[in-house]
Amino acid sequence: MVAPRKKSLTQHLHTCQLKITLLGSKPSIWRRIQVPDNIKLHRLHDVFQVVMGWTNSHMHQFHGEDGVYGLPDPDSDPDDFDERKYTLADIAFCEKCKFVYEYDFGDGWEHEVVVEAHLPPMERRYAVCMDGKNSCPPDDCGGIPGYYEFLKAISNPKHEDHEQMLDWIGGSFDPKHFDIEAVNARLKRMKL
Numbered sequence: 001m002v003a004p005r006k007k008s009l010t011q012h013l014h015t016c017q018l019k020i021t022l023l024g025s026k027p028s029i030w031r032r033i034q035v036p037d038n039i040k041l042h043r044l045h046d047v048f049q050v051v052m053g054w055t056n057s058h059m060h061q062f063h064g065e066d067g068v069y070g071l072p073d074p075d076s077d078p079d080d081f082d083e084r085k086y087t088l089a090d091i092a093f094c095e096k097c098k099f100v101y102e103y104d105f106g107d108g109w110e111h112e113v114v115v116e117a118h119l120p121p122m123e124r125r126y127a128v129c130m131d132g133k134n135s136c137p138p139d140d141c142g143g144i145p146g147y148y149e150f151l152k153a154i155s156n157p158k159h160e161d162h163e164q165m166l167d168w169i170g171g172s173f174d175p176k177h178f179d180i181e182a183v184n185a186r187l188k189r190m191k192l
Helices: 041-054 143-155 161-168 180-188
Strands: 015-022 030-036 058-065 067-070 100-105 109-118 127-134
Touching: 015 041, 030 041, 030 180, 041 067, 041 180, 127 180, 143 161
Parallel strands: none
Antiparallel strands: 015 030, 015 109, 030 127, 058 067, 058 100, 100 109
């Protein structure tokens, strides 16, 4: 496998505006963020976990044009690239570039990530969430089909799993809720 094109880290840096959309979600679950283009992929994963609302309790990987990027693992393909050695600019170096971020291989949460814009370099030392829509599904609910089954159960008191699902989620869940202020407060504490 050919190594991806690497950008020099001393090169002029841009802020990348990304749109992250959870594939298969209807209504759409998405976030718009700004990060420096020299952010290492393992740190970008940390940012995605915060903005989407995942719990970082499962494996993940990035699918770029040149191949798959993840953390080295004895069970992973030896041709995979070590995400700690590559940056966002290495896999998505132009506006409109796309890649896939996959989280939890069992549930198969796939996110389409699109570079919407290259902006002037960031003055702040943290990522920022600009916008978003709808709550992220709970971890371990069974992918998109399981998530919609979960929503049916919690919204119907006569559903056989209603009480069990409410107990599991801690009493309530609003699929339309997205708290951008809470997300940005967490991102601000996360130095890049």
